Amino acid sequence: MDEARLRSLIPGVLGILVRRGADFAAAEDAVQDALAEAVRTWPEGPPRDPKGWLVTVAWRRFLDATRADAARRRREDVESAEPGGPDEPVSGVDDTLQLYFLCAHSSLSPSSAVALTLRAVGGLTTRQIARAYLVPEATMAQRISRAKRTVAGVRLDRRGDVATVLRVLYLVFNEGYSGEVDLAAEAIRLTRRLAASVEHPEVAGLLALMLLHHARRAGRTAPDGSLVPLSEQDRSRWDTAAIAEGVELLQAALARDRLGEFQAQAAIAALHADARTAAETDWVQIVEWYDELVRLTGSPVVRLNRAVAVGEADGPRAGLAALASVPASLPRHTAVAAYLHERDGDAGTAARLYAEAAGQAANLAERDHLTRQAARLNTRGR
Known part of the structure; x- marks a missing residue:
């Protein structure tokens, strides 16, 4: 079966x-x-x-x-x-598209929308969803039940918001994978189904973005499970078929001249995928795409990532200047500052900031990576 x-x-x-x-x-x-x-x-x-x-x-x-x-x-x-x-x-009638809209209803919290989408559209069981999110099954059952009650009176024939659906699917994708359910692969599967139901450049842009990111999955971790930065990844391990499909989808979406944030993010991912080595990355063009993303979203997270790109394109001091306008409370701000200070030759400041960033890390793999960076610089300074 x-x-x-x-x-x-x-x-x-x-x-x-x-x-x-x-x-x-x-x-x-x-x-x-x-x-x-x-x-x-x-x-x-x-x-x-x-x-x-x-x-x-x-x-x-x-x-x-x-x-x-x-x-x-x-x-x-x-x-x-x-x-x-x-x-x-x-x-x-195929109600798949309307169910996407229903599960991403504006009255639902993001976590409830994700859970309901995985259950009603993805067909996953409550146990599978709970395992993927590392929460007790009873907790997930309550979350899904509340979500179903919330949307109980919403009619299927009402047009929903594609942008909200895309945000929910992107949340699923960013959860990655855990246990028996690979949420990144599940998000790609669901986004493919959405793309088959509606012609929208941002749907194609999101699918392209997912494929381009997922294509690098095999190179992101070392055999011991530790994180491998993009600049150090073995690019021969990247999935070239997924990259080719993502680029083709992106080009078709951009040709429609209705630029959105997922298309812009996919363009950045495509530029990384197109570089045969880290040294050949077209950082100048990546900064230009980040400028478009800032214009489209105004997001502080985008400005944080832009600061990294500016540091690569124009030098670490330019990157630090760009970082100065980003709220210091933002997750990964300290890690980015550490990286740029190291690039600028200030190993002492970088080591201190790496250690500080490790204490703020959202997961164990990221914490271990940042701790190793701090230890590496401290050892070099002795």
Whole structure:
């Protein structure tokens, strides 16, 4: 049984139940029950029409859960025959895009939107999502239940905001991977499905950005699990096919002349991927793209990354001058300052800042990397 193919059917099945009148929360529970039944029974003999089978089973589970009396049971037994049995083809509107919009509803917090997207659109179980986010299953179940209640009254035929959906998918991608669920790969899969549902240059831009970043994944860590900076990565380990696809998507998106932040970020990633060595990186053009990103977003994080690029293009002192306008409270600000001071020849200040940045690191791998940088400079100074 192809699990990815099975999960890809979930949004369409869920949309059919909701259009038949099931409330979102109950319909989603019924679809999950049908998914579990498919995992249990399909290896023995998958149906001719997998989607029709799932619709039939999910609809019956929904009806079973909502029966109140014998009369209603008899009436709904008749209704449950509508699909015509597990092997009858099911046609209708593809609600995948509307489910993206629903799961990224403005009333949901980012964490709830991500969890609901992974469950309702991605087809992941609560246990899988909880493991990926390293939280107890009960905690994730409560988060998803609250999210489903929040969007219960939202109609599927209302147009949603593509930009909000993209932000949610980017949040999923940035979680990377953990345990049995590779969230970066899952985000790419979901973004591909979104790209197939809507023509929008920023959707293509986000997919290109994901592919270009993911292509460097194998080179980001050493055999011992330690982080490898971009400038030191073995570029022969990068996925050239993913890079080529990302560049092609980006070029097509840019040709539409509707520049957005994900296209600009993808352009920066493409310039890194295009350089055969770190020394050949076109930092001048990267700074120009960061200037576009600042114009588009005004984000302090973008200005922080721009300071690094300026330091590479125009020298570390120019980078430090650019960094001076970025709030010092921003995560990674201290690490960037340490790097630029080292480039400027001030090893003592750099070592102190690396050690300070290690104490502020968001994860163990980053902390260990910064600690090693501080130790390296302190050893050199003796």
